[in-house]
Amino acid sequence: MTDPQQTVADAVLVDHVSHVYGSGPSAHHALADLAFAVKPGEFVSIVGPSGAGKTTLLRTLAGLLTPTEGAVWVDGRRTNGVPPGMAMVFQDYSRSLLPWLTVEKNVAFPLGGSSIPKPERRAIVAEALEAVGLGGFGKRYPWQLSGGMQQRVAIARALAYRPSLMLMDEPFASVDAQTREGLEDLVLKIRDTYGMTILFVTHDIDESVYLANRVLVLSRPPARIVEDIAVDLPEPRDQITTRENPDFIHLRGHVARLIHGGGEPA
Amino acid sequence: MAGPSTRVLATRALRASAERPRWVRGLVSVAYFVVPLVVVVGLWQLATMLGRNPFFPQPFAIIGNLWTLLFGSEKAVQDVFVGQFLATVGRMALGFAIGAAWGVVVGTIMGLWRGAREVVSPIVEFLRSIPATATLPLFIILLGGGDDMRVVFIAYGVSWFVLINTAQGVGSIHKTMLDLGRVFRVSPARRLFAIVLPAALPKIFAGLRIASTAALLLAIVSEFMLALNGIGFSLVVAQSRFNLLSMWSWMLALAILGLLINSLLEFIERRLLSWHRLSRQRT
Amino acid sequence: MTTTASPRQTRRRISAGAIWRGLAGVAGLFVLLEIVSRSGLISTTYLPPFSEVVWRALQLWIDPDFLSNVGQTLLTYLLGLLISAVIAIPLGIVFGLLNPVYRATRAVVELIRPIPPVALIPLVLLALGNGLEMKLVIVVFAAVWPIMFNTLYGVHDVDPYQKDMGRSFGLGRFGIIRRIVIPAAAPFIMTGVRIASSIALIVVITVELISPGGAKGIGAYIAAQQLSYQDSAVTYLSVLAATITAGVLGLVINLVIGWVERRFFGWDSTARDGV
Numbered sequence: 108m109t110d111p112q113q114t115v116a117d118a119v120l121v122d123h124v125s126h127v128y129g130s131g132p133s134a135h136h137a138l139a140d141l142a143f144a145v146k147p148g149e150f151v152s153i154v155g156p157s158g159a160g161k162t163t164l165l166r167t168l169a170g171l172l173t174p175t176e177g178a179v180w181v182d183g184r185r186t187n188g189v190p191p192g193m194a195m196v197f198q199d200y201s202r203s204l205l206p207w208l209t210v211e212k213n214v215a216f217p218l219g220g221s222s223i224p225k226p227e228r229r230a231i232v233a234e235a236l237e238a239v240g241l242g243g244f245g246k247r248y249p250w251q252l253s254g255g256m257q258q259r260v261a262i263a264r265a266l267a268y269r270p271s272l273m274l275m276d277e278p279f280a281s282v283d284a285q286t287r288e289g290l291e292d293l294v295l296k297i298r299d300t301y302g303m304t305i306l307f308v309t310h311d312i313d314e315s316v317y318l319a320n321r322v323l324v325l326s327r328p329p330a331r332i333v334e335d336i337a338v339d340l341p342e343p344r345d346q347i348t349t350r351e352n353p354d355f356i357h358l359r360g361h362v363a364r365l366i367h368g369g370g371e372p373a
Numbered sequence: 374m375a376g377p378s379t380r381v382l383a384t385r386a387l388r389a390s391a392e393r394p395r396w397v398r399g400l401v402s403v404a405y406f407v408v409p410l411v412v413v414v415g416l417w418q419l420a421t422m423l424g425r426n427p428f429f430p431q432p433f434a435i436i437g438n439l440w441t442l443l444f445g446s447e448k449a450v451q452d453v454f455v456g457q458f459l460a461t462v463g464r465m466a467l468g469f470a471i472g473a474a475w476g477v478v479v480g481t482i483m484g485l486w487r488g489a490r491e492v493v494s495p496i497v498e499f500l501r502s503i504p505a506t507a508t509l510p511l512f513i514i515l516l517g518g519g520d521d522m523r524v525v526f527i528a529y530g531v532s533w534f535v536l537i538n539t540a541q542g543v544g545s546i547h548k549t550m551l552d553l554g555r556v557f558r559v560s561p562a563r564r565l566f567a568i569v570l571p572a573a574l575p576k577i578f579a580g581l582r583i584a585s586t587a588a589l590l591l592a593i594v595s596e597f598m599l600a601l602n603g604i605g606f607s608l609v610v611a612q613s614r615f616n617l618l619s620m621w622s623w624m625l626a627l628a629i630l631g632l633l634i635n636s637l638l639e640f641i642e643r644r645l646l647s648w649h650r651l652s653r654q655r656t
Numbered sequence: 657m658t659t660t661a662s663p664r665q666t667r668r669r670i671s672a673g674a675i676w677r678g679l680a681g682v683a684g685l686f687v688l689l690e691i692v693s694r695s696g697l698i699s700t701t702y703l704p705p706f707s708e709v710v711w712r713a714l715q716l717w718i719d720p721d722f723l724s725n726v727g728q729t730l731l732t733y734l735l736g737l738l739i740s741a742v743i744a745i746p747l748g749i750v751f752g753l754l755n756p757v758y759r760a761t762r763a764v765v766e767l768i769r770p771i772p773p774v775a776l777i778p779l780v781l782l783a784l785g786n787g788l789e790m791k792l793v794i795v796v797f798a799a800v801w802p803i804m805f806n807t808l809y810g811v812h813d814v815d816p817y818q819k820d821m822g823r824s825f826g827l828g829r830f831g832i833i834r835r836i837v838i839p840a841a842a843p844f845i846m847t848g849v850r851i852a853s854s855i856a857l858i859v860v861i862t863v864e865l866i867s868p869g870g871a872k873g874i875g876a877y878i879a880a881q882q883l884s885y886q887d888s889a890v891t892y893l894s895v896l897a898a899t900i901t902a903g904v905l906g907l908v909i910n911l912v913i914g915w916v917e918r919r920f921f922g923w924d925s926t927a928r929d930g931v
Contacts, residue, residue, distance in 0.1 A: 169556055170555075170556075171552060171555060171556065188555075189555055189556055189558050191558065193556075194556070194557070195552075195553075195556045195557075197549050197552070197553065199547075199549050202547040202549040202550055203549050203550070203552075203553050205550070205568065205571070205572075206648050206649070206652045207571050207574075207648040207649075216557070216559075216567075217557035217558075217559070219559070219563065219567070220558075220559060220560055220563055248648060248651070248652070249652070250648070250651055250652035268557060405759040405760055405762065405763070406762065406763040407763065408760070409760045409761060409762075409763050409764055410763040410764060410767070413764050428779075428782075428783050488677065491673070491674040491677040491678055491681075492677045492678065492680060492681035492684075493681055494674075494678055494681070495678040495679075495681060495682050496681055496682060496685055498907065499903055499904075499907055500903065502903045502904075502906035502907040502910060503899060503900070503902055503903030503906065504857060504858040504861045504862065504902055504903075504906060505858070506774070506858060506861065506862035506865060507858075507861045507862070507865060507874070507875060507878060507899055507902045508899060509865065510865070510878050510879060510881070510882035510895055510899075511895055511896065511899055513882060514882060514892060514895065515702060586770070586772075589770075589772060590772035590774060593772050593774060593775050594772075594774055594862060594866070597774075597777075597866050598866075604775075605775070608775060608778050609778055611778070612778035612779070612781065612782060615782065617779070617782070620778055620779050620782075621779070623775075624771055624775055624776070624779070627770070627771050627772065627775050628767050628768065628770055628771045630770075631769075631770020631771065631772075632766065632767060632770055634770075635766075635770060
């Protein structure tokens, strides 16, 4: 694997990142010398077998974790903690939304400390809710909404933050299958509308191929990149026709084999 | 865990509307509350009218005596209601406020920093095992028999309950909620006041409720010794004069005070923490 | 949707690091107290050197007179807890199974419950004099509530599927109560006993503290020492040492009950929060 060149154009650059939990004989090597670059506006899926260290990688990208070796560069700047202009959607929406706040206030929450004047904040929140299809739900509370709707609120919150980079940590894993399809298409629509870079961690192979321009397949820990697959399916994607597309079937089969093979190159 | 699907939500709404209307249910609740009370008081009144026992005065007499004691005359209102009843309330409130504030602060620190918690934990566990009332003689020796001592004593006893519950509440906040604060670059101060404390509030409030009961109890106990006023003091004075009627009256006053405090806290909880109650019904 | 992690997640085993840090904290406190006291920062009338307090405590712990006081307290506590359980558990079961009865009694209960048990002392003292019965009445009055309410809650919330299963096996009404409801409610009952235990100990010691002289027990010992306090360092040390003993007693009882709870009733972690 060639050394990725850092160009000003890269949205994200992962520079030989390794991470080890603990030390001594019980140390757990989660990530081993990961290196890849993401161009702005790309949609990159990250898949791997369970326990592969996907979450560790995402937390490292988010700046929540400092890798034991290597560094992450976002928008040309080396991250030290959480970089600005980056939003995250968590898997557990019931814990990532604040239950004592209305939907509106939840979406507005990240804007709370900024210097944006109130009327403008309200407009941003309204726009974000519209974008996820929850236009009239601002005054409700999260527990009044179904699981899928709660995750939409989380996405709206990420949108309101106006990020250039969005990280999504298995966001649809806890949602039922039918709702998942709607949410997947929502994410694609958002990418088209706002043009942000998206890194999407999932264990669902079909989903990873359906959504992305690129699929990064991770091995079991210590996780390396097994393969960096370009996904050249026609756009816009469609739940039925894209999934019938022979290229799709071939790609997902390839990814599946890589994963079931324990993350060894085929 | 997946949230309720729209189908489940719809079924719940249907079922709820098929129950008896709200006002009927409310009436039934009130009836369950009032009728047995009336029956018990009535039976007691009857029993004491039939067979007089010095230790169990007639309930109506007790209530009447209390009313006279507290509000019988202008002087009574000044001396008794304000001088005795409110004196206890004042001590209790002050001690509770100080103890609760201390408990929340220390509990939050313990909850947020695992290192601090581990160092301090054995000490806390031991100190709170000492029955708070047993420390009264110690406080008397150290601080004398005055009201400052009482307030400090109450605050000391109260703080443990609040501390433990706060530490538990803060310490068990779900990781995702804390991550959320960091990911969106929320300032540490705002993380504390806008995420950590509200999330821990249900447990903190549970601690506050227990602490309020403790505050009342500690106030009364502190008034049994070397006191000059208060409900506890009045109880002991009545006892020394073998005035059983007044003793019962003061115990009734205590019960009413306890009920009022409990209701007040329950009311506050309903307003502040409705989100917690309602969201838990869903899971 | 809750803000806190489930009990299963937070119930980590105590790490070795935590134990070291805890010990360090305790040792650090001892050293600090010793230094502060001996250096005169806080006069010894307020803060005697910690080593002297410990020494006094050790002296007390081998003093038969003091030990008989401790025994008296323990006896009253155990008896009180036992009687409370005998009264409260059956009541709790009945109330848990017969909801209307429970709701009818709630009003009376809610009015009586807030009365601090110690407020009854003057009355009961007049009626029963200064002895074991007086103490027991008050301890029982205090300790029945947590046991009864937790039993009630445990019985009331037995999984209806389990009851149906019992019925499908041909169990009659009492069979179901005996073989399904009570075992299922057992962890909750245990929680009630645990809460009642700490209340009972506090109440026993408080009653001993407050009753006029002649009573026996740790509380009475402390009160007697404090009354005879005349600038005497020994009595102050004794009060401190006895108070600490009370704490040790409480701690030991808590640990024992905690162990019993985990060993025999540990299968249901949801029971442990208690009401």
